Every structure is written in C-alpha cells, then in structure tokens.
Amino acid sequence: MLVIKNLHANVEGREILRGIDLTVNAGEVHAIMGPNGSGKSTLAHILAGREGYEVTEGQVLYQGKDLLAMAPEERAREGIFLAFQYPLEIPGVNTTYFLKAALNAIRKHRSQPELDAMDFLALVKEKTKLVEMDQSLLNRPINEGFSGGEKKRNEIFQMALLDPKLAILDETDSGLDIDALRVVAGGVNALRSPERAMVLITHYQRLLNYIVPDYVHVLSEGRIVKSGDKRLAQELEEKGYGWVEG
Amino acid sequence: MTASEAKAYYLTQPSAPGPEWARPVRQKALERFAALGFPTTHDEDWKYTSVEPLVKIPFAAGSGGDDGAERRIADFGVEDLTPNRLVAVDGRFSNRLARLGDLPKGVIACGLAQAMSAHRNLVEPYWTRIADYREQAFSALNTARAEDGIFLFVPAGVTLAPIQLLFISSAAEDGPTVSHPRCLVVLGRGSQATVVESYFGMRDEAYWTNAVTEIVLDDNAVFDGYKIQMESERGFHIATQEARLGRDAVFTSHSFALGAELARNDVNAAFVGEGGDCTLNGLYVTAGFQHVDNHTRIDHKQPRCTSRELYKGIMGGKSRGVFNGKIYVHAHAEKTDARQTNRNLLLSEEAWVDTKPQLEIHNNDVKCSHGSTIGQLDDDAVFFLRSRGLDLxxxxxxxxxxxxxxxxxxxxxxxxxxxxxxxxxEKIDLMAQEKERW
Incomplete structure (x- = not known):
C-alpha cells in the first residue's frame, strides 16, 4: 500500500530525513518510535502533504501512485488520514458542517452518493459511540473549548467517519491520561481491518500496551535504525533510546 | 472636475424647496457645504479615504424613476424579509412600492416630504438635530438637497413588526446620478422597532448614494437595526447613521458592507440619558479594488451606560478597508462600561487595512477596553481542512x-x-477563487 524509498527531506535547509525506507501493507499496523527531533512528525506531515518540507531525494508510492505529486486533499480522498499531534481549534467553523463537507468530498471522489443530513447524522451517531464522544461537542466550532482528551478523541472519531485506507496517527497518545488512552486505543483497535493499514507514531511504549503493532521501527536522526516486532518496543522501554542512538 | 469645480457644481444643482419651515435649515446646510467643500486626506477623519474618484465625476440628480424596481428587489432577494416595507428610489418615497400590513395604532410610516407637511410636530424637533451637518460636508449636502425620504414614527409603548427600508438608486444608463436618501426614525417611550435598511442600485452603473439616517430613541425604547449595503461595484456610498439614546434605551446596529467601489459608513450613537445600552456590530468584505471606510463614534455623555462594539473586516484582492472607532467618555459619565474590538482578515498580499481604535476618557470611574488585530488565514488550519478532503x-x-x-x-x-x-x-466564494488563483 505504501512504499517509501530512500526519502530525504529538508526543513528550512536543514536535513531532517536522511534516507527512510519503509513498506506498509494493507492490514498491517506499524509503530514508529523515536526520540524527540528524530524526524517522526516530519515523516507524518510529508505523507499527508503539508507544505514547508523539501524532499531532496527518494520517492513515496501509495497504491502504486506518486504520493508526493498529490495535493493534500487528493491524498485524503485516496484514503490517507493523519491524526494530528496538536489538533487545532478553528473558531467559527462548525464541526458537523465541516465533516459533512469533507465526507461528501471523499465519497464523491469514490463515486459514492453524497449523504444527506439525516444519513450523515446517523453515521455520526454510530461513530461517536466508538470513541465514547459526547455528540453535542460536534455542534461547536472545531475543537473549540475541547479538553486535550476530547481533541484526541475527535481525531479518532474523524478517522472512523472518513474511513481511510491508510491512517497515520501522530503521537495520538501524548498528553492523554490512562482512561482517555484506553478509549482512544479502543477506537483504533475497532478500526483495524485487513483492508486498512495504520502507522502509529509515538514517543512512548505505553500506547503499544493497548494497540499491539505488527512491526516496530526505531527512527533516529532521520533514519530507521532498527526494525522488529512488538518485542522491540519492550526492549526500548527497558534500555532507553540511548541504546539505539549509541 | 476639480474639488472646487465639483463644489460649485453641486451648489447649483436644483432641488425642490420643501416646506417653508425647513428652508432656513436647508439654506444653512448649503452654506456649510459651500464653506467646508469636499474633505481631503488632510482631514483627520478622512485620512485613509480619498474622495477624489467621487469628486471627479459629475453626478446628475437622479430621476427617481421606479420602473422595474420590483424585479430588482426580487433579484437582491430582499422582497420578503419583513412583513412591512417602505421604498425610496433616488431618495424619493415610492407609494407604489410600499407594502404595509395592519400597523398598530399611531404608527406612521410614510415619505419624509409628506411627514414634513402633515406631521411637522413629529419631524421638526428631530430633523437635522440628531445628525449634525455643520462640520460634515456630505451630511450638509444631503440636508440641503434631500427632497424626500422615509419617516417612521412608533408611539410610546408600541412594538412594531420588523420593517424594511429599501433605498434604491435608479442608476441610469445615460450618465452617473446622485441621490440623497434621508431617513428619520422616531421611537416613543418604551416602544420597539426592528428596521432593516438595504441599499442597492437598479443597474450596475456608476452612481452615488449620499445618505443620512437619524434615529431617536426616547426613554426605554428598543431599536434593532440592520443595514445591508449592496451597491454596485461601480457605485459610491457615503452614509451617516446617527442615534440618540434616551434613558435606558437599547440601540443595536448591524452594518454589513459588501458593495460599492468606494464606501464610507459612519455610525454614531450618543447617550443623552442614563443606563442606555448600545451595540454596534459591523462586517465589511472587500474584493478587487474596493475601498470601504467605517467610522463609528459612541458618546458616553451620561452615567451607567454600556456599549459593545465588534467590527470585522475581510479584505481580498487589492482592496482596502478602514476602521476608525471612537469611544468618547464625557466628564460626568461615571460607571461607563465600554468595549470595542476590531478584527481584520487579509486574504491577499496586496489587500490593506488601516485600523484606528480610539478611547478618550474624561472620567476615572469607568471600565473601558479596546483592541484591534490584523491577520491572515492560518496555514495550519488550511492544511488541516485539506487533509480531511476539502479542496483549497x-x-x-x-x-x-x-x-x-x-x-x-x-x-x-x-x-x-x-x-x-x-x-x-457568494462573495466569499468569489474571493476564495481569487485567492486560489493568486
């Protein structure tokens, strides 16, 4: 589904990614771990199409297509979803209105009929249950007045609603208490499927107690320095990042 | 025309003399216009707005012809907004276009010329006394030249169903025209009215609307006003709205400025009794080469009055916005509570806004604040929405x-x-396309 080959990227002239190779197949869950500044979030942003990164070498293929040539909205419509590390508050923009427009843009792209207000609300009701989210929050502007945990739940709710093929979760576990973490992880687990791939980016091993990955990769100074299965995460937890960086 | 040629031109433009009792005032107003002339950017109040584009066009007096107005009203989607409506074309009241349901007893809704003859006792105490023309050239010219207009009187204790006032410019094809719409609204003690003013032209030609609206709120009266300015892209719109608030009166004004090549909108409110409440909301949205200047002034002349002001501007293309808001707290207006905010969003590198919030306070026992911001769209927010599938x-x-x-x-x-x-x-959609191309 996703093939990253020798990806190099700069931010403001500084090289952050120094040759990433990674292959993710449908149905797999990959965890990418690494210390602060290792390039984890940069990788997530480049995959989702954020501006401000200069790819200097390498390529990214998504379902056989050149991902880097696609606009962010094309990627979303083709099934890529990024759960943000720091979800924004956007005053004045109603959450329900925005999500209906987003979902219908994606459905249109997939040649599915657009949902009317009633069908949309039914779908929303079903998906909010998944992350135990208070549906009334959706009547507010995007994330306005949400707690940290509510913002993260909202990201997972959006993922459930938009039904992506490849979900990238950027430090979704950061700043969550254990109850919120359990709810968020429960939502993610419910969305695991043979058709869907997930990339979990995290700083902490804790998340992986709740979402068990098929593969774990350690990112350090812009390269994947170690790959393994879930036991690698345990080992990292015991020995610290110094072990792989050294 | 040069400014002095233009002044001479408008000084000699004919207009009907009106009732005997009003003539000395109109003569005085003409003299004031002659003395003041058109403002220049050297005038502090006109620092950011040059009226040169307006001055150089000789605008002939509008004919007041209302043929096809019904269709135009429907085109603008304002035919059914309220149960009642009054219409003036080129400032002249149109009986044909008025639509009035059963008005409560004592309510008067008619042309201003008619009211000046038939209800002099209700007009004379207020007419030209709320909007002071003596230092304002455009108000002076309006006062001297307005032959007619709209008059609304709501007696004490009466609540009037929402009423629309439509000010339409005939905008003839055979040359630019000017009109001087004039409006007087008098609300008796404890009465209540919702008034929706709309300004637009019959055609998308160059024309000039020079409007003055005076609003009197007796004690405890409530006024909820909306002004929708939708002049043509080639139109000029200069307007002053002045309100006088009696004790415990509540005045709310919403100004929506969407149209005109050049627009200047003054909204002024003065508390002349204690305990009044004034809210000024404004939204100005400009694209292309538009220029919209908003001036507001709130005079806290009496104790324990509250004012809240929020004006927001969205500027795209090479357009320019201006906000100049003044809150003046007079010496004995203790316990004044005033807040003023102006926020601006620039959609292009070449759009521009000048913002000048001002507080002048002559009393220590008050609560006042003001602030203004100028920003652009948040790139992170744009990316977030696109990452969810919305196009740019x-x-x-x-x-x-x-x-x-x-x-x-x-x-x-x-x-x-x-x-x-x-x-x-509709307008934002056009501006988003403009920005996307850019």
Whole structure:
C-alpha cells in the first residue's frame, strides 16, 4: 500500500530525513518510535502533504501512485488520514458542517452518493459511540473549548467517519491520561481491518500496551535504525533510546 | 472636475424647496457645504479615504424613476424579509412600492416630504438635530438637497413588526446620478422597532448614494437595526447613521458592507440619558479594488451606560478597508462600561487595512477596553481542512466564513440572517477563487 524509498527531506535547509525506507501493507499496523527531533512528525506531515518540507531525494508510492505529486486533499480522498499531534481549534467553523463537507468530498471522489443530513447524522451517531464522544461537542466550532482528551478523541472519531485506507496517527497518545488512552486505543483497535493499514507514531511504549503493532521501527536522526516486532518496543522501554542512538 | 469645480457644481444643482419651515435649515446646510467643500486626506477623519474618484465625476440628480424596481428587489432577494416595507428610489418615497400590513395604532410610516407637511410636530424637533451637518460636508449636502425620504414614527409603548427600508438608486444608463436618501426614525417611550435598511442600485452603473439616517430613541425604547449595503461595484456610498439614546434605551446596529467601489459608513450613537445600552456590530468584505471606510463614534455623555462594539473586516484582492472607532467618555459619565474590538482578515498580499481604535476618557470611574488585530488565514488550519478532503477553495471559503460567523450569528431576524449569509457566502466564494488563483 505504501512504499517509501530512500526519502530525504529538508526543513528550512536543514536535513531532517536522511534516507527512510519503509513498506506498509494493507492490514498491517506499524509503530514508529523515536526520540524527540528524530524526524517522526516530519515523516507524518510529508505523507499527508503539508507544505514547508523539501524532499531532496527518494520517492513515496501509495497504491502504486506518486504520493508526493498529490495535493493534500487528493491524498485524503485516496484514503490517507493523519491524526494530528496538536489538533487545532478553528473558531467559527462548525464541526458537523465541516465533516459533512469533507465526507461528501471523499465519497464523491469514490463515486459514492453524497449523504444527506439525516444519513450523515446517523453515521455520526454510530461513530461517536466508538470513541465514547459526547455528540453535542460536534455542534461547536472545531475543537473549540475541547479538553486535550476530547481533541484526541475527535481525531479518532474523524478517522472512523472518513474511513481511510491508510491512517497515520501522530503521537495520538501524548498528553492523554490512562482512561482517555484506553478509549482512544479502543477506537483504533475497532478500526483495524485487513483492508486498512495504520502507522502509529509515538514517543512512548505505553500506547503499544493497548494497540499491539505488527512491526516496530526505531527512527533516529532521520533514519530507521532498527526494525522488529512488538518485542522491540519492550526492549526500548527497558534500555532507553540511548541504546539505539549509541 | 476639480474639488472646487465639483463644489460649485453641486451648489447649483436644483432641488425642490420643501416646506417653508425647513428652508432656513436647508439654506444653512448649503452654506456649510459651500464653506467646508469636499474633505481631503488632510482631514483627520478622512485620512485613509480619498474622495477624489467621487469628486471627479459629475453626478446628475437622479430621476427617481421606479420602473422595474420590483424585479430588482426580487433579484437582491430582499422582497420578503419583513412583513412591512417602505421604498425610496433616488431618495424619493415610492407609494407604489410600499407594502404595509395592519400597523398598530399611531404608527406612521410614510415619505419624509409628506411627514414634513402633515406631521411637522413629529419631524421638526428631530430633523437635522440628531445628525449634525455643520462640520460634515456630505451630511450638509444631503440636508440641503434631500427632497424626500422615509419617516417612521412608533408611539410610546408600541412594538412594531420588523420593517424594511429599501433605498434604491435608479442608476441610469445615460450618465452617473446622485441621490440623497434621508431617513428619520422616531421611537416613543418604551416602544420597539426592528428596521432593516438595504441599499442597492437598479443597474450596475456608476452612481452615488449620499445618505443620512437619524434615529431617536426616547426613554426605554428598543431599536434593532440592520443595514445591508449592496451597491454596485461601480457605485459610491457615503452614509451617516446617527442615534440618540434616551434613558435606558437599547440601540443595536448591524452594518454589513459588501458593495460599492468606494464606501464610507459612519455610525454614531450618543447617550443623552442614563443606563442606555448600545451595540454596534459591523462586517465589511472587500474584493478587487474596493475601498470601504467605517467610522463609528459612541458618546458616553451620561452615567451607567454600556456599549459593545465588534467590527470585522475581510479584505481580498487589492482592496482596502478602514476602521476608525471612537469611544468618547464625557466628564460626568461615571460607571461607563465600554468595549470595542476590531478584527481584520487579509486574504491577499496586496489587500490593506488601516485600523484606528480610539478611547478618550474624561472620567476615572469607568471600565473601558479596546483592541484591534490584523491577520491572515492560518496555514495550519488550511492544511488541516485539506487533509480531511476539502479542496483549497473550499478550505479558504470555510475559514473565511468562520471568521465572519460571530457577526452574522448576531442577526436576530432569521430571514435577514439567511439573506446575509447567502450574500456573504457568494462573495466569499468569489474571493476564495481569487485567492486560489493568486
């Protein structure tokens, strides 16, 4: 589904990614771990199409297509979803209105009929249950007045609603208490499927107690320095990042 | 024309003399216009707005012909906003276009010329006494030249169903025209009125609307006003709205400025009794080469009055916005509570806004604040919306609309809110396309 080959990227002239190779197949869950500044979030942003990164070498293929040539909205419509590390508050923009427009843009792209207000609300009701989210929050502007945990739940709710093929979760576990973490992880687990791939980016091993990955990769100074299965995460937890960086 | 040629031109433009009792005032106003002439950017109040483009065009007096007005009213989507409506074409009241249901006893809704003859006792105490023309050239010219207009009187204790006032310019094809719409609203003690003013032209030609609206609120009266300015892209709109608030009166004004090549909108309110409440909301949205200047002034002349002001601007293309808001707290106006905010969103590198919030306080026992911001769309927010599948155009539109929402959300009349939101989203849609191309 996703093939990253020798990806190099700069931010403001500084090289952050120094040759990433990674292959993710449908149905797999990959965890990418690494210390602060290792390039984890940069990788997530480049995959989702954020501006401000200069790819200097390498390529990214998504379902056989050149991902880097696609606009962010094309990627979303083709099934890529990024759960943000720091979800924004956007005053004045109603959450329900925005999500209906987003979902219908994606459905249109997939040649599915657009949902009317009633069908949309039914779908929303079903998906909010998944992350135990208070549906009334959706009547507010995007994330306005949400707690940290509510913002993260909202990201997972959006993922459930938009039904992506490849979900990238950027430090979704950061700043969550254990109850919120359990709810968020429960939502993610419910969305695991043979058709869907997930990339979990995290700083902490804790998340992986709740979402068990098929593969774990350690990112350090812009390269994947170690790959393994879930036991690698345990080992990292015991020995610290110094072990792989050294 | 040069400024002095233009002055001479408008001084000699004919207009009907009106009733005997009003002639000395109109003569005085003409003299004041002659003395003041057109303002220049050397005048502090006109620092950011040059009226040169207006001055150089010789605008002939509008004919007042209302043929085809019905269709134009429907085109603008304002035919059914309220149960009642009064219409003036080129400032002249049109009996044919007025639509009035059963008005409560004592309510007067008619042409101003008619009211000046038939209800002199209700007009004379207020006419030209709320909007002071003596230092304002455009108000002086309006006072001297307005032959007619709209008059609304609501007697004490009466609540009037929402009423629309439509000011239409005939905007003839055979040359630019000027009109001087004049409006007087008098609300008796404890009465209540909702008034929706709309300004637009019969054609998308060059024309000039030079309007003055005076609003009198007796003690405890409530006025909820909306002004929708939708002049043509080639139109000029200069307008002053002045309100005088009696004790415990409540005045709310919502100004929506969407149209005109050059627009200047003054909204002034003065508390002349204690305990009044004034809210000024404004939204100005400019594209292309438009220029919109908003001036507001709130005079806290009496103790324990509250004012809240929020003006927001969205500027795209090479357009320019101006906000100049003054809150003046007079010496004995203790316990004044005044807050003023101006926020601006620039959609292009070449758009411009000048913002000048001003507080002048002559009393120590007050609570006052003001602030202004100028910003651009948040790139992170644009990216977030696109990452969820919206295209760039839709993302820009949604965020821009979101910026305007706390103003449109304050419209209490559902049909007015609907038409406002539609007009706004049409304009924002065009601006988003313009930005996307850029």
């Amino acid at each position: 155009h839709a993302a820009i539109g949604l965020l821009t609309q979101g910026f305007a929402n706390d103003i449109t959300g304050r419209v209490k009349q559902a049909p007015v809110a609907e038409v406002m939101e539609r007009k706004l989203s």
